[in-house]
Amino acid sequence: MDQMSPQIITTPKIMSERTIRISAEDVNIYYGEKHAIKNLSVNIPDRAVSAFIGPSGCGKSTFLRAINRMNDTIPSCRITGDVKLDGKSIYDKDVDVVQLRSHVGMVFQKPNPFPKSIFENVAYGPRIHGLAKNKTDLEEMVVSSLKKAGLFEEVKDRLHQSGTGLSGGQQQRLCIARAIAVNPEVILMDEPCSALDPIATARIEELIDELRQNYCIVIVTHSMQQAARVSQLTAFFHLGILVETGDTNEMFTTPKDKRTQDYITGRFG
Amino acid sequence: MTNSFGKDDKTFLAKRYSAERRFKFYGGAALAITTAFLVFLLVDICRKGVPAFIEHHVSIPVLIDPAKVDAKDVAAGDFEGLVKDAIRAQFPEITDRVEKKKLVGLLSQSASNDLRQAVIDNPKLIGQTITSSLLLSDNADLYLKGAEADEKIASLDKLRAQNKIESAFAWRFFTNGDSREPEQAGILGALIGSLLTVAIALSLSLPLGVAAAVYLEQFAPKNRWTDVIEVNINNLAAVPSIIFGLLGLAIFLNVFGLPRSAPLVGGLVLALLVLPTIIIAARAALRAVPPSIKEAALGVGASQQQAVFHHVLPLALPGIMTGAILGLARAFGETAPLLMIGMVAFIADVPHGFTDAATVLPVQVFLWSDLPEIAFQSKTAAAIMVLIVVLFALNAIAIYLRRKFERRW
Numbered sequence: 102m103d104q105m106s107p108q109i110i111t112t113p114k115i116m117s118e119r120t121i122r123i124s125a126e127d128v129n130i131y132y133g134e135k136h137a138i139k140n141l142s143v144n145i146p147d148r149a150v151s152a153f154i155g156p157s158g159c160g161k162s163t164f165l166r167a168i169n170r171m172n173d174t175i176p177s178c179r180i181t182g183d184v185k186l187d188g189k190s191i192y193d194k195d196v197d198v199v200q201l202r203s204h205v206g207m208v209f210q211k212p213n214p215f216p217k218s219i220f221e222n223v224a225y226g227p228r229i230h231g232l233a234k235n236k237t238d239l240e241e242m243v244v245s246s247l248k249k250a251g252l253f254e255e256v257k258d259r260l261h262q263s264g265t266g267l268s269g270g271q272q273q274r275l276c277i278a279r280a281i282a283v284n285p286e287v288i289l290m291d292e293p294c295s296a297l298d299p300i301a302t303a304r305i306e307e308l309i310d311e312l313r314q315n316y317c318i319v320i321v322t323h324s325m326q327q328a329a330r331v332s333q334l335t336a337f338f339h340l341g342i343l344v345e346t347g348d349t350n351e352m353f354t355t356p357k358d359k360r361t362q363d364y365i366t367g368r369f370g
Numbered sequence: 371m372t373n374s375f376g377k378d379d380k381t382f383l384a385k386r387y388s389a390e391r392r393f394k395f396y397g398g399a400a401l402a403i404t405t406a407f408l409v410f411l412l413v414d415i416c417r418k419g420v421p422a423f424i425e426h427h428v429s430i431p432v433l434i435d436p437a438k439v440d441a442k443d444v445a446a447g448d449f450e451g452l453v454k455d456a457i458r459a460q461f462p463e464i465t466d467r468v469e470k471k472k473l474v475g476l477l478s479q480s481a482s483n484d485l486r487q488a489v490i491d492n493p494k495l496i497g498q499t500i501t502s503s504l505l506l507s508d509n510a511d512l513y514l515k516g517a518e519a520d521e522k523i524a525s526l527d528k529l530r531a532q533n534k535i536e537s538a539f540a541w542r543f544f545t546n547g548d549s550r551e552p553e554q555a556g557i558l559g560a561l562i563g564s565l566l567t568v569a570i571a572l573s574l575s576l577p578l579g580v581a582a583a584v585y586l587e588q589f590a591p592k593n594r595w596t597d598v599i600e601v602n603i604n605n606l607a608a609v610p611s612i613i614f615g616l617l618g619l620a621i622f623l624n625v626f627g628l629p630r631s632a633p634l635v636g637g638l639v640l641a642l643l644v645l646p647t648i649i650i651a652a653r654a655a656l657r658a659v660p661p662s663i664k665e666a667a668l669g670v671g672a673s674q675q676q677a678v679f680h681h682v683l684p685l686a687l688p689g690i691m692t693g694a695i696l697g698l699a700r701a702f703g704e705t706a707p708l709l710m711i712g713m714v715a716f717i718a719d720v721p722h723g724f725t726d727a728a729t730v731l732p733v734q735v736f737l738w739s740d741l742p743e744i745a746f747q748s749k750t751a752a753a754i755m756v757l758i759v760v761l762f763a764l765n766a767i768a769i770y771l772r773r774k775f776e777r778r779w
Contacts, residue, residue, distance in 0.1 A: 174668065176592050203671035213662035215681060225680070226670035276666070283670055 113348045115333050119146035122287060122317040123168060128182035130163055130172065137163045139341045141182070145334070147286075150309060150318045152328035152349065155338035156364065161321045164338070165289050168319065169205035170198050186287070203230055206280030210292040212272035214264035214279070219256050222264045222275055223247060226283035242282055250278035251308050270301025274308065281312075288312065290320040294327065306331050325365055329353050337361045415758070419751030425540040425553060426514045427503035428477070428529055432456040434489060434496050444490050449482040453504060460534075461525055473525055478505040478553045480542075503536055508552040508745035517744070543752065547720045548734065552745030555738070557753050559720045563633055563713070563728030564702060564760075566721060570637020571644060571701045576694050578641075579648030583690075586649070587656040588678045607646035614643045615710030623711060630712040631727040639707045644697035651693020655686040688775030695768040699761050705732040731757045 123145040130138035138160045145151045153161035163172065170191060172178040183190050191201055203226070214222050223243040226232075233239035243260075247253035252274040256267070264275050273293055280288055290309070294302040309331050312318060322328050328335050328349065335352045337345045337360075345358045356362040432452055439447030454474050464470055481504035488502070489495050506514070513523050514535060529535050546556025590596045618639035622628045628635050659682045667677035708714065713729050714737065721728035729737070731753060738750040 169669070171665070171668065174665075199671050199673050201671075202669060207665075207669035209662060209665060209669070211662055213660070213666045215663060215666065216685065225667070225672075229670075229672050229676055229680075279666070279670060 113334055113346060113351075115146050115149055115348055116144060119149055121145070122147040122187065123319070124185045124188075125164075125167075126183045126185070128164070128167065128180065128184060130160070130167060131179045132163075132175070133177040137341050138167075141343045143336060143343055143346055145317065145319060147317045148313060148315070149334060150313045150320060150332040151334040151336065152332035153319065153321045153336050153338060154323075154325055154328050154364075155344075157323070159338040160341040161336075161338045162291050164343075165291055165319060165321050168287070168289055169202050169207055171202075171207065173198060203283045204285050205287040205289060206283065206285035208273070208276050208280055208288065208290040208293050211296050212269055212276055214267070214272050214275050216263065216265050218261045219247075219264045219267070219275060220260040223278050223282045226279060230283055232283065246278040246282040247275075249281050249312070250274045251304070251311075252278055268301070270297050270304055273297060273301070273305060277305075277308065277312075281316075285316070287317045287319065290318065292321050292323060295323060302327070325353070337364065339364070412758075415751050415754050418748050419753075419755045420748075421515050422745075422748040422752035423540050423543060424515070424537050425542065426506045426511050427536045427538060428457070428506055429501060429503050429534050429536050430456050430460055431499050432485065432502045432504075433499045436497050439489065439496055441493055441496050444493055444496075445486065447486065447489070449486045449489075453477060453482045453485060456502070456504070460529070464525070476506055476510045476523070476526065478507045479551060480505045480554045503538075505553060506535075508743060511553055512745055543749075547718045548716060548729070548737075549718060550716075552741075552743050552749055555746070555749055557731065557734060557756055559717060560729050560731045560734035560753070561756070563636075563717075563721050564730040566633035566724055566728065567636040567640060567708075567713075567730055568698060568701050570634060570724060571640035572694070572698055574637065574641035575645045575648050575697065579645050579694070579697075580652050580690055582645075583649045583652030583656060584678060584683065587653050588682065589674065603646050603649055607650060610706075611643055611704055612706040612710065614639050615707030617642065618707060619710045629725050629727075631715050631717070631729070632725045633713075633721060633728050634724040635711050636708050636713050636728075636730065637724070639711060640701040640704060643704060643707060644701050647697040647700065648690075648694055651697070652686070652690045655689025655693065656682060658689060659685045688771055691775075692768045692772045695764055695771070699764040699768075702764065703732055703757065703761060705730075705736055708733055709736075731760070 121144045125141055125143050128138055128141040129136065141164060153165060155161050166172045167180060167184055168186075168191075172180065180192065184192060186201070186204065190196070215225065217225075220243055223246050224233075224239055227239060227242050233242055244253060247256065252271060255271060256275075264272065267275060273296075277288075277293075293309075294305050297305065306327065309318060309320065313333075320328075320332065332349045335347060335349045336343055337352070337356075337358070339360050345352065345356065345361045347357070352361070353365055356365060433455070435452060435455075438451050439449070457473055457477060458464070458470060461473060464473060484505060485502055510523070510526055513526055514530070514537075526535070542554065543556045544561075545558055546554055547559035549555040586596060586600065618635060622635045622638055623630060628638075663681050663685065664677045667681045668674070672680065708730060714733050715727060715729065716737070717727050717729050719726070735750055735753045735757065738746045738753060
C-alpha cells in the first residue's frame with residue numbers, strides 16, 4: 102500500500118554544511134486504528150530552521166510532537182521506529198521524558214502563557230529544573246531569555262503583571278522565552294503564527310531567524326510563504342507520508358514530486 | 371420598501387416575530403410562577419417565624435425573702451416560691467385556688483431560674499425588693515401576641531393595662547438548647563450539632579473527593595475499570611440519602627460500635643453522601659482548565675505531577691471550592707440519613723464534642739413540627755428561617771468565590 106508513494110531520497114545541500122541533530126528512522130505513528138505517519142525517515146540539521154508543510158491532517162504536527170514525546174500524553178497513540186536526538190534514541194527505556202523535554206522545547210499553536218506574571222512564566226522552567234542557584238541568577242535567566250525572545254524592552258516595566266494581559270504576538274514571544282529559558286538544543290514550533298496578525302507574525306519570523314544561530318528549530322506551518330521565508334530545509338507531508346525533503350529554495354522552485362508541485366502551486370490543500 | 375427575500379415576506383416575518391414573542395412570554399410566565407412560589411414560601415415562613423424571635427416578660431417587684439433564700443446556699447433557695455408570691459401580690463383580689471394556680475401558670479418555669487441566677491451573681495440582693503422581669507409562659511406569650519384564645523385572660527389584660535408587660539428580643543432562642551417548654555427552647559444545640567457534623571463531613575469528603583477527582587481526571591489510565599468507577603460515582607450521586615443512613619447504621623454503629631446520635635457518625639454518613647457530588651464538581655472544574663496550560667507545563671519539562679499540582683489544580687480550585695460549598699449546603703440541609711443513626715432524639719444539652727449526643731438544624735425542625743404545643747409552630751418556622759439564612763450564606767460564599775477567582779481564557 103505504501104508502494105504507491107516512494108519517498109524521494111536526496112541529500113539536501115544544507116545537510117552537508119550542518120551536523121545532524123535529529124534523525125528519524127522508519128517512524129510509524131498510530132492513533133488507535135488510524136495510521137497517522139507512515140514509514141517516515143528524515144534528518145534534521147542543527148542551527149537551521151526546518152519547516153514541515155502540507156495540507157491539514159497530513160501528520161506534520163503528529164510527527165513534530167513525536168520529537169519531544171508529547172504524544173505520550175495521548176493514551177491511544179502508538180509509535181514504532183526510532184527518533185534519535187544527537188544519535189541517542191529518545192524512545193529508549195532509560196530516557197527520562199522530563200529530561201528530554203528540557204532539551205527539546207516546544208511552542209504551541211495558540212499562545213498559552215500560564216495565568217501568572219510574565220516573570221513567573223519564564224522562571225517556571227529554570228525553577229523546576231533547578232537551573233538557577235539563587236534569586237539573582239534566576240532573574241538574570243529570565244531577563245536574558247526575554248531579551249533573546251525580543252520581548253524584554255516591551256515588558257521590562259511590568260514583569261510582575263499577568264502574562265495573559267499581553268497581546269497575542271507578545272504572548273507567543275513570551276512562550277518562546279519560556280521555552281528558551283531551560284536552555285534547550287531544539288525548539289519545536291507548532292504553527293506558532295496561526296493565531297497572530299501579519300505584523301506580529303513578521304516579528305516572530307524575524308525572531309525565528311535570529312534564534313536559528315543557536316538552536317535547531319523545527320516549525321510546522323500552513324503558510325508556504327512562511328516556510329519559504331524562514332526555513333532552510335522544507336519537508337512536505339501528504340496523507341501521513343513524507344513526500345519530499347529538500348533545501349527550501351530548491352523545493353519551492355523545482356519540486357521533484359508531482360504532489361509537492363501541486364500543493365505549492367495551490368492546486369490542493 | 372420592497373423586499374425580495376422569501377416568497378411571502380410579510381406573513382413569514384410576522385409569524386417569526388410572533389413565535390419569538392410567544393417564547394418570551396412562556397419564559398417570563400415560568401419565571402413568574404417560580405418566583406411567586408418562592409415568595410409565597412418565604413413570606414409564609416417569615417410570617418410564622420418572626421413572632422418566635424420576640425418574648426414577653428412581666429416586670430413586677432419581687433421580695434428576695436431571706437427566709438426562703440439562704441445567703442450561704444443561694445442555689446438551693448426557694449425561688450419558685452418567691453416568684454409565686456410576687457405574681458400573687460399583684461392580684462390580691464384573687465383568692466380562688468384554681469384561679470391562683472392559673473395565675474402562677476402565666477409565668478415560665480424559667481422565671482425562677484433566671485431570678486436564681488441573678489441572685490447567685492449578686493448575693494447582696496437578698497433581703498431587698500427588686501423589680502424583676504419574669505419570663506411569661508408560652509400560652510401567655512401567645513395571648514399577648516394576639517393569638518386566638520379560648521377565653522380572655524383578665525389578669526394579663528390588667529398587667530398590660532398597668533404597663534407591666536415588656537417585650538424583648540428572644541436571645542434565648544439562640545443561646546438555649548432544646549426544651550419541652552416552648553418559651554425556653556432554642557436552636558443552639560442543633561446549630562452546634564450541625565456545625566460539628568458538617569465539619570466532620572467536609573474535612574473527610576473534601577480531601578478524599580479532590581484526590582479522587584485529580585487521579586481520575588489527570589492520572590488514571592482510560593480503561594474499562596475507570597469507566598466502571600466513573601459510572602458508579604455518577605450513580606452514587608443519585609442514590610436516595612436515606613440509603614446512606616442505613617449504611618451508616620449498619621457499618622459505623624453496628625460494626626464499628628461508634629456512639630449513637632453523635633456528630634462524628636453523622637459527619638461520616640454525610641461525607642459519604644456528598645463525596646460523589648464533590649468528585650463530580652471537582653472533575654468538571656479540572657476539565658474546564660484548558661489542556662493548553664498543561665501542555666505548556668509539560669513542554670518545558672514539568673512532570674505530569676508538577677504540571678497538575680503547579681498549574682491545573684490551582685486553576686481548578688475556585689471551581690472545586692464552589693462545588694464543595696454546594697455539597698456542604700446539601701449536607702447542612704440533609705435530614706433523612708441522620709434519622710437512621712439516631713440524631714433524632716430529644717437532646718436538651720448543647721453538644722461539646724464530636725461524640726456527644728446531638729441533633730442538627732433540619733432534624734430540629736422535623737422534631738418541633740411534630741410537637742402539639744402551638745408555640746412550637748412559630749419555633750419551627752423560626753428554625754427554618756435560621757436554616758435558610760445559613761444556606762443562603764453558604765451559597766453566597768460559593769458565588770463570591772466563583773466571581774473572585776474565576777478566570778477566562
